[in-house]
Amino acid sequence: MRGQGEIEQWGFYEVALNGPAGGNPFRDTQLSIVFEGAGRTIEVPGFYDGDGVYRVRFSPPETGVWRWNSRSNAPSLSGLTGECIATAPQSGNHGPVVVSDDGFHFVHADGTPFRQIGTTSYSWALQSAEKCRQTLATLAGAPFNKMRMLVFPNVASVATDPFVRTGAGPKDWDATRFDPAYFRRFEDKIRRLGDLGIQADVILYQPYDPVRGYSDMSRSDDEAYVRYVAARFGAFRNVWWSMANEFDLIESKSEEDWDHLFRTLVDADPHDRLRSIHNIRRYYDHRKPWITHASIQNGAAVDDSIRAELHRAFALKPVIFDEVVYEGDIDKRWGNLSAEKMVERFWHGLIGGTYVGHSETYAASGNPDHSWLGQGGTLQGESAPRLAFLKRIMEEGPAPGIDPIQPWWNYHVAGKEGEYYLVYFGDTRPAEWTVALPAREDSAAGSYKADILDTWNMTVTEVDGVIELSRGNEYELHAPSTGAIALPQRPYQAIRLRRIGGNG
């Protein structure tokens, strides 16, 4: 027996082994460890971490004893054995995020709903240690629970060389030799996000750096890269895979290439982390089996809950609008959304049964490369507190999430029929809302309490009295004893109804 260790379920277990350092260990040496436990056998690929050290990282999906033995084409790495004892998860460890059973939301492996409030800071993890600390401090006080981040830099960065350099030019690097220090630095940021309970949506490719060309490698180099990051990062339970940002701008790869890289990733990642791909103009086919959820760039789609919902109808999977134009004040239309409109897009997305992502372009220099979007640091905008309010409302709502109710009949209502309803009024300023809720089943009739949510001013105002919902017509429940609920004639209001009793 080579090694023994104890780790909580869904924790991070690492086997470090000494092996060959000569030749090109990244390509010459194959290593994996087979873990057996809980009636399952899981083969976990390892990776070379430099200086003759190989690592295999495993996050046990079940408690109990996991016996392991290693396989390698290097005799010194082959036939080693050990065991990993997975103990009950500690408080705050809910396991990785997976798709909920209903197919449209997210939950942690222990069943805890994951209410996605994302943000993007593309190259934050590649900045100086001080800047990274600042970003993490900002995140510690912000509502965001998912961070989109690039492996390869898109703006000025401290860490720029994932591969061993071979000369002074931007393209002088050896795609067959990773620089372990780069990835060690990157995974430290994944780990720190995990400590904050934040999912790391790791973006493997991007179209913004043709000068270096990291996203334009050959197929075999791409395969090696995907396998390397899967082996290095996959055991962190907060990792999500975003195959690419604006994949359809990467001219060196075809749709068939992306399909191939997804198959490679599925094969390389025994932890089966969430997988998506982000577009600019052309939607990828999100029904393909390796896609776990649709990652969408489309600002107009979340100006209307029904546009948002249509993405669920097409993908038949959870939908995250990861890019909906950024809060900011630059002269580009992709970066000058008001905070009000940013928050409104989150709400329309919510009513459509989908999720939305934030970022902002404010920068003292006026250059959005230096903003939160590019490098992280501090937030300047006004949307974050409102997104915290939204998150609270989501957490108070039904699990695993809020579903649109009859959107194809033009209702902008979401919730869970017979239990919970949200009606959102966007930038309109109605004086009242006549209670009318779509309902196929009479069982939704009953007694409800209503609150008026001011989604901008972050207040919850209870409506006096009880709303007695009863069958109004073939299609709707009405509340004859209430009629209409008065509203404050301000934009960004919502009404929440929660059931307190049976048939009234």
Next chain:
Amino acid sequence: MRGQGEIEQWGFYEVALNGPAGGNPFRDTQLSIVFEGAGRTIEVPGFYDGDGVYRVRFSPPETGVWRWNSRSNAPSLSGLTGECIATAPQSGNHGPVVVSDDGFHFVHADGTPFRQIGTTSYSWALQSAEKCRQTLATLAGAPFNKMRMLVFPNVASVATDPFVRTGAGPKDWDATRFDPAYFRRFEDKIRRLGDLGIQADVILYQPYDPVRGYSDMSRSDDEAYVRYVAARFGAFRNVWWSMANEFDLIESKSEEDWDHLFRTLVDADPHDRLRSIHNIRRYYDHRKPWITHASIQNGAAVDDSIRAELHRAFALKPVIFDEVVYEGDIDKRWGNLSAEKMVERFWHGLIGGTYVGHSETYAASGNPDHSWLGQGGTLQGESAPRLAFLKRIMEEGPAPGIDPIQPWWNYHVAGKEGEYYLVYFGDTRPAEWTVALPAREDSAAGSYKADILDTWNMTVTEVDGVIELSRGNEYELHAPSTGAIALPQRPYQAIRLRRIGGNG
């Protein structure tokens, strides 16, 4: 040599052969004819038409001599030869409708755009001869160029027995024996639609008749049925295949069954007619390779051109909203759309780069089964003339169709950049429109003439003067010398801009 014949290209060539009449000829006898011509070899399956007669129907895709020889497991049908001489198409014969090269519109095989203005009359072809004549007379004076029609009846009909009856009960029929008279009657209606230049969108399955259960056959019976209709109807150049209406309500078939039946249809139809499938709540995966265009039921989707456009983005194929709620006055929400709203949905669909379908539920009896939707007859509604106006506008526009321009930036503008623009105002009543058109390329700048289209009152009013479009900002062309175009403050207006000159 057995037979010789002359037929125009894309015409209907039929070989009738005498063969075995004993046993079950529908199942026992295999027959096909291999046609060779224009450097191609096309194997066309035949079918049994009763009384010992077999037929093979072929629509030659190219002019020239097509030599043929027959293949069969019946010696009397095997090894027969002949030739079909395909002559130049006659005036008015533009060939079958196919998907345009750009992937989002329809054209006839000779390149003539097909501007879809559809309607639905589910069981019109199964009514009395007199009623069918009435329906055809109505269509002769209407703008519709595609008719959705069921093979199996959904409302009271004269023709109800596609299969040989075996008793008095509704389920007493033999799925292995077609009644040729039923199909002969049906194809006569396809032919008559063709004479009017109307596409027959033939719906193979539907969920509305569980009592007879024609849509709930076994897989082998389904295969035989699909092969039979493909062989009988496929040579009519105006045939489209709609695999099912509201497929997701047919509980006896799974998604895998539908996939299988599409594969069967592709294999059985050498004429490669257009193929789609129509939903109620669950969208089929329209990116599957056998789907030529997305057939969608969703009324809310065409209340907004951007919702409509999203269907193109997901399907990456032409989109027809074949069911958007019907014009009518019944107390069901699916059948009480005003004529104004029906026409508006066509226009929003157009601006989204998609196509829409009409029908109406007016019936003297108050029962929509008796309406145009169910049985055909005459039209009572007010939308048809406005749809004729719309069709004229479409025909005056760019070929093959009108594309949305930057919909994901919330523009409700369509056309062809630098050449033609349509702006539609729906039920709003603006007093003017400030000229602002999204444009990435400066080449769209230039001189344009504008018309105000009153889409309800069917008028075209030329705007005085010339609109000089020039770069207004990074994203838009403006017209500083015009500023705004005055509008009549009535709903359902549109503005059309057509280029008359180069850079102004």
